[in-house]
Amino acid sequence: MSDQTQGKAGVSRRDFLGLASVGAVILSSLTAVAGMLRIPKPNVLYEESQKFKIGKPDNFPVGTVKKLDDKKVFIFADSDGIHAISSICTHLGCIVYTTEWGFQCPCHGSKYNRTGKVIAGPAPRNLAWLDISQSMDGTLVVDAAKEVKPGTTFKV
Ligand code: FES
Numbered sequence: 309m310s311d312q313t314q315g316k317a318g319v320s321r322r323d324f325l326g327l328a329s330v331g332a333v334i335l336s337s338l339t340a341v342a343g344m345l346r347i348p349k350p351n352v353l354y355e356e357s358q359k360f361k362i363g364k365p366d367n368f369p370v371g372t373v374k375k376l377d378d379k380k381v382f383i384f385a386d387s388d389g390i391h392a393i394s395s396i397c398t399h400l401g402c403i404v405y406t407t408e409w410g411f412q413c414p415c416h417g418s419k420y421n422r423t424g425k426v427i428a429g430p431a432p433r434n435l436a437w438l439d440i441s442q443s444m445d446g447t448l449v450v451d452a453a454k455e456v457k458p459g460t461t462f463k464v
Pocket residue numbers: 397398399400401402413414415416417418429430431
């Protein structure tokens with residue numbers, strides 16, 4: 309049997325192997341090019357920043373409490389400064405509301421005192437205090453991704 313043996317379709321073994329090797333080279337080259345084209349696009353999922361502006365300090369006179377529903381946070385201003393407490397219940401994520409003694413969750417009845425400490429209910433953790441900073445233009449910025457120690461206030 310020689311390399312020039314013709315198959316039933318009329319293609320010799322040498323021609324078939326030659327075409328197969330050319331096809332393999334083309335396929336591997338295309339795969340390499342496709343891989344190189346993906347290099348500039350990293351496999352990283354960018355999350356939206358959880359920082360948001362809440363306005364100038366003048367918008368928060370001493371003694372005020374503002375609930376920012378869309379941001380799920382309470383902003384408190386007292387003589388010590390301004391602080392932000394998350395309104396997201398630590399049990400299953402319902403939105404708490406304020407009471408004269410602190411916060412209450414409408415879903416399963418968790419209760420938190422005025423500093424967000426759990427005093428009743430199934431909530432496993434205290435409400436989160438969130439970082440407040442000031443941007444270059446003087447606007448206050450809350451970072452919902454950055455918890456701070458309870459009692460931490462932004463001094464105005
Ligand atoms: S979600 Fe608040 S107590 Fe269950």
